[in-house]
Amino acid sequence: MPLAQSSTSVPVVVNDDLCIADKGCTVCVEVCPLDVLRITDMADGRKTAHMEYDECWYCMPCEADCPTGAVKVNLPYLLK
Amino acid sequence: MNNLFEDFNDIEMLAEDLQSTDAGERIMAVIELTDTADPEVIPHLATAIRDQDINVRKQAAIALTDFDGVSTAAALVGALSDEHAEVRQAAAVSLTELKDPDAGDAIIPSLGVDDEFVLVSCLAGIKELRRADAMGPAIEALKHHSASVRCEAVNVIGWLQDKTSLPALRSAAGDNDALVRRAALTALGFNKSDHAEQILVAALTDSDWQVREAAAETLTKSGSAGCVPSLIKLLEDEYWQVRLKAVRTLGKLDARDAATLIGEQMTVPVPNLRKECAAALGVLAVSDTAKFLEPYYDDNDPDVRKNVRWALEKIAHTA
Numbered sequence: 029m030p031l032a033q034s035s036t037s038v039p040v041v042v043n044d045d046l047c048i049a050d051k052g053c054t055v056c057v058e059v060c061p062l063d064v065l066r067i068t069d070m071a072d073g074r075k076t077a078h079m080e081y082d083e084c085w086y087c088m089p090c091e092a093d094c095p096t097g098a099v100k101v102n103l104p105y106l107l108k
Numbered sequence: 109m110n111n112l113f114e115d116f117n118d119i120e121m122l123a124e125d126l127q128s129t130d131a132g133e134r135i136m137a138v139i140e141l142t143d144t145a146d147p148e149v150i151p152h153l154a155t156a157i158r159d160q161d162i163n164v165r166k167q168a169a170i171a172l173t174d175f176d177g178v179s180t181a182a183a184l185v186g187a188l189s190d191e192h193a194e195v196r197q198a199a200a201v202s203l204t205e206l207k208d209p210d211a212g213d214a215i216i217p218s219l220g221v222d223d224e225f226v227l228v229s230c231l232a233g234i235k236e237l238r239r240a241d242a243m244g245p246a247i248e249a250l251k252h253h254s255a256s257v258r259c260e261a262v263n264v265i266g267w268l269q270d271k272t273s274l275p276a277l278r279s280a281a282g283d284n285d286a287l288v289r290r291a292a293l294t295a296l297g298f299n300k301s302d303h304a305e306q307i308l309v310a311a312l313t314d315s316d317w318q319v320r321e322a323a324a325e326t327l328t329k330s331g332s333a334g335c336v337p338s339l340i341k342l343l344e345d346e347y348w349q350v351r352l353k354a355v356r357t358l359g360k361l362d363a364r365d366a367a368t369l370i371g372e373q374m375t376v377p378v379p380n381l382r383k384e385c386a387a388a389l390g391v392l393a394v395s396d397t398a399k400f401l402e403p404y405y406d407d408n409d410p411d412v413r414k415n416v417r418w419a420l421e422k423i424a425h426t427a
């Protein structure tokens with residue numbers, strides 16, 4: 029799987045301000061059937077989820093199950 | 109014994125996290141309490157569903173899907189009036205997952221409210237609990253101005269499978285909303301009386317094709333030979349979906365008089381309909397209907413081919 033080049037150019041973007049990975053949340057990582065999401069340390073020492081591999085089925089549980097609404101899956105135009 | 113104490117302590121520690129000033133920590137407490145799968149956590153989730161933070165309340169409403177019983181139902185019914193639609197919606201979904209009939213104790217009192225969302229959700233929640241005392245409120249809800257409420261009320265009545273509900277279902281079958289009429293006709297499936305059949309036969313000429321389809325489908329379960337002439341007329345319906353259900357029911361009712369008309373439907377370029385016609389012709393096994401099937405021996409659709417070959421064999425065997 030191709031590694032994601034930047035966390036904002038991939039289909040799944042996480043709002044770091046809303047993400048509570050810092051408190052122990054790993055819901056999106058656990059529900060992703062492709063295992064492409066990871067929890068990572070940010071520069072300020074907090075944790076956040078991000079898309080590690082630029083691969084996606086657009087199946088949506090990461091967005092639907094995130095308890096804070098931090099995950100946004102950007103559906104390609106043809107899938108909308 | 110030790111384990112019991114450890115579990116209790118875990119739950120109490122997690123419950124303490126629900127008092128945190130940080131909403132993220134309270135969400136995690138809800139998630140971890142849910143993961144224990146221990147019904148002891150229900151009172152804590154019932155508290156969390158009234159949290160000041162919308163995400164905590166929503167998570168608690170989702171979490172209660174994993175639990176059952178009257179306390180769970182009471183917490184969910186309360187959340188149906190939450191100020192935030194996402195919480196209300198999550199609570200409504202969780203209510204439909206309840207399986208314990210006792211949970212109905214917390215839902216029945218709300219079947220008398222006028223609020224459309226609360227009423228629809230409570231009717232949807234009580235449906236599968238099959239509580240006999242839901243019949244009265246459900247019949248009353250058939251008078252509600254909202255078609256969604258009337259539809260759910262019909263579903264509750266249908267699940268109860270009580271013959272005394274026939275007058276209510278007859279009235280719902282004449283509702284001005286097609287969805288309510290459809291639900292009523294489907295609910296009549298358990299009732300094999302002449303009265304129920306009369307209602308279903310009358311609905312075969314409904315102005316809405318999906319209502320006609322529902323009536324024909326229900327007759328597959330409960331119809332008698334008396335409805336065959338009306339079903340034969342339905343073979344001229346402009347919607348193939350309606351004709352398909354008529355064909356299925358005619359086959360089930362062993363309506364050999366309809367075999368030629370069913371055979372003539374084989375020319376319709378809809379594989380699903382051809383498949384159903386072939387199956388019905390096989391069941392009826394009328395010898396001079398083989399000519400309708402033979403051209404489709406190598407039909408492009410594998411299911412049609414399979415049914416055609418089976419039907420031809422059946423007819424040959426019967427001849």
Ligand code: SF4
Pocket residue numbers: 042046047048049053054055056057076077093094095096097098099
């Ligand atoms: S589910 Fe949401 S809050 Fe939890 S780690 Fe993923 S993005 Fe963060």
Ligand code: SF4
Pocket residue numbers: 040059060061062063064065083084085086087088089090091101
């Ligand atoms: S949409 Fe599906 S495949 Fe893509 S990141 Fe989310 S869970 Fe994984």
